[in-house]
Amino acid sequence: MSPGPPPVTPRPVRLRAGVAKTDITPADLTGLHPMPGAFSGVHDPLFLRALYLTDGDTEVALVSLDLIEVGDITPVRERIARELGIPAGHVVVTATHTHNAPRIADVSPGALAHAGGPESFAYTDVVYDAIVAAVRRARATARPARFGVGTGTADVNVNREEYADGRWSLGHNPDGPSDKTLRVLKFETLDGVPLALLVHYAVHSTVVFGTGEVSGDLAGAACRHIEDGYAEAAGGHAGESGDGEERSGGDVVALWMPGPLGDQAPRVALGLPFGVVPTERQKVRAYAAMEAQGLMVGAEALRVADRIGDATAAVRITAEQRTVACPVKSGHDVMETMRQDSVDSVPLRLALVRLNDVALCGVSGEVVTDIGRRLGTESPLAHTLLVSLANDRIGYLPDDARFDRPVHSVNGCPIRRGHAEGAIVDGLIGMITGRTG
Incomplete structure (x- = not known):
């Protein structure tokens, strides 16, 4: 009698994931407004969120910044390659596009962007250091993990290219193209402890643009609701560790990845003409709209994540x-x-x-x-x-x-x-x- 075929060796668990989160709110706001004007204060903090992934052969780093934009980020990607060995081509850095936050990095030749001054470049160096440190921490805390993907719907965006009074302008066009799909990538440990949600949605974070105060705006509010929701479920709270560094590794980090937002405005926003100073009542209403729309996106992301049932550790x-x-x-x-x-x-x-x-x-x-x-x-x-x-x-x-x-x-x-x-x-x-x- 033949011994039969040899036993099949299961594919080894290969995915490992680590996260990090750091406060990048500028200590000095002078000269950091990306458009004409100046910041008068801070309403809510800005964060850097990082996700490190490896399948045992390939390493990648994803970084989301509560900023209006990043310019040519090549220098920090090359620095990560030198210092950590993660190829520069495996690093993706994006911004949530909150308009109540600075920009970093230089403008690429031929690009159309608001160029920063000396203060912006000094802040760029601070953020570069924070990016490298966050990726380093995320990598150091990486653990065996699995991931799954799900989709939902959030109706907080609207096409903003409006034709009225014989001309095109930025406005409110409910008949224009608009994708309401919310996509969620969930990363968790092998025993089901959540590590990160990657949230993908298309909308300008301009709900409170014009208040003159630093804010993560809609995207920041959504991420905060997600992280607080997981923290409350675990019996804890979102905040800093005892050494002053933002939590890394153990708690859930929500990374906002902006979708095709070039023609998408928030459904409800402050909406004042550029340069008009809002009243205190208008500011209160704007921040209420920010929290409400952030809650809608964050709650839908949590609902979608809870229903992802096919997470896998076999990831290439x-x-x-x-x-x-x-x-x-x-x-x-x-x-x-x-x-x-x-x-x-x-x-x-x-x-x-x-x-x-x-x-x-x-x-x-x-x-x-x-x-x-x-x-x-x-x-x-x-x-x-x-x-x-x-x-x-x-x-x-x-x-x-x-x-x-x-x-x-x-x-x-x-x-x-x-x-x-x-x-x-x-x-x-x-x-x-x-x-x-």
Whole structure:
């Protein structure tokens, strides 16, 4: 009698995950407002949240910052490669796009962005140090983990490109394209203790823009509700550890990854013309709207996470980044403080972090809804999440058809018609499928 086939050896558990969270609220607000004006104080703190992942062969680091934007973040990605050995092409840094927070890093040649002054670059150095330290802590606390993905719906965004009185302006267009889908990636230990929620949604965090006070705005409120919800369920509270560092490793961290938000405003916002000082009553109402909409997103994220039942530890990670040189278009009807160098091409940065059939697709600008939908339709994967403002912010990135209208996203786009949409979709699909051309 033959002995039969040898026993099948189960695939070893390979995914490991670690998290970190750090307060990055500036100690001195002087010169840090990204637009004309100045911050008068701090309403709620700004945070850096980091997620480290490895499958035993590939390491990646995802960082979300409560800032309006990051410029060319290459220096800190290269520093992580030097100091930690995680390849620069495996690091994705994005901003929640709260407009009540500073920007960091320099403006890429050809990009359309508000250039920072000396104070901004000094703050950039502080945040760079915090990013490296957070990734280091997240890696040091990494443990065997599993992950799952789920989707829900949150109706707190609305298309903002409105046609009224014979012209296009930023407003409220309920008939325009708007994706209400909320996507959640849940990471937990092998015995089911939650570590992190990655929350993907498309909306400008501009509910309290104009108050003049530092705030994480809608995205920050949503993340706070998620983290507090888990802390309360565990019988604790969200806060700092005894050594002054923000919690890392043990408590849940909610990372906000902005979706295609280039044409998406919050449904309820302060909404005053730029430069108009709000009354105290208007400010109170704005912060109430921020908390309410943040709660709606945070509560839906928690509901979705609770229903993710197919988490797996058998995860293969791949990561890649590409830069596409796109022909420059000058900005039109943009703010006077917008800087754009006179060059022939602007670097469009694309990033891919893939976990099994889930793709996080980073793009270095404010992508509009229709490009995100096209990418999802053409992708061969079950879950394809376009992440705006990843590793840079070169400007707005509209679809080709939108160039027929003088809308805000077209006026603020630094790339000529016929180049941005194709470079984004074709480039990312090529990265997902392994095409090199």
